[in-house]
């Protein structure tokens with residue numbers, strides 16, 4: 001049991017789109033300071049809809065989303081996005097200014113901060129995401145996908161939200177770029193005080209970075225817990241058409257030999273292997 005006060009408390013949340021699609025059913029969820037969470041689930045399971053409810057873009061059809069002292073139903077979008085930032089699945093859907101500076105400054109200007117504070121926010125956000133000054137006057141579309149994503153994240157960071165939700169951070173990126181962006185999110189989590197939620201279909205990325213997994217199916221939460229615990233629920237995961245990473249599957253197949261079915265990384269598998277052999281060699 002977590003005895004802290006949650007940063008977000010979602011209770012009995014239902015969400016229906018204007019066309020009548022009932023996308024979320026009775027969602028109950030609490031998110032705490034310091035967490036790094038992955039939302040997983042097949043296409044159409046409700047991950048993006050839930051995220052947009054968390055940052056106030058969508059208001060509950062019924063139930064509540066409480067962020068710190070604010071109920072999303074009675075709060076303005078501006079109040080909400082200063083607490084919960086959402087980085088779109090495709091950063092290009094979010095970038096619309098003619099240069100990176102204006103892009104990052106858009107949020108702070110929108111909340112009517114004085115221009116010197118805007119400058120401070122832009123410089124800070126650019127520094128955190130590692131966007132060199134020489135790009136400030138460039139059009140975002142002339143940058144690489146990796147840098148465009150950094151600009152998109154910087155534009156969210158400039159509002160200094162505690163929680164940052166990144167929808168599909170690694171889609172369309174090669175392995176090196178994926179680890180780069182994930183290491184960057186890990187740094188925001190560990191060294192800059194941000195709660196991170198990623199939405200992803202990439203299970204090795206979940207295993208390597210997320211400490212908690214929320215698995216969704218057909219608009220409901222099917223499982224919610226520490227990553228290793230959720231990956232042990234193979235039948236439930238199969239319902240979501242997701243498989244744990246291969247190293248976890250291997251450990252589960254040989255668990256009778258003493259391996260932990262919640263193994264998440266090759267390094268951990270190797271360490272267990274060495275320990276098991278050492279104990280066999282020295283009975």
Ligand SMILES: Nc1ncnc2c1ncn2[C@@H]1O[C@H](COP(=O)(O)OP(=O)(O)OP(=O)(O)O)[C@@H](O)[C@H]1O
Pocket residue numbers: 017018019021022023041042043044045046047048049050
């Ligand atoms: N604008 C919309 N109007 C009506 N229904 C929608 C709209 N956007 C999404 N939906 C429906 O809501 C449900 C949840 O969709 P959502 O986009 O939240 O899923 P997701 O888990 O993010 O999927 P993906 O992995 O494909 O991004 C689906 O049935 C989807 O078809």
Ligand SMILES: [Mg+2]
Pocket residue numbers: 047048049089167
């Ligand atoms: Mg989505």
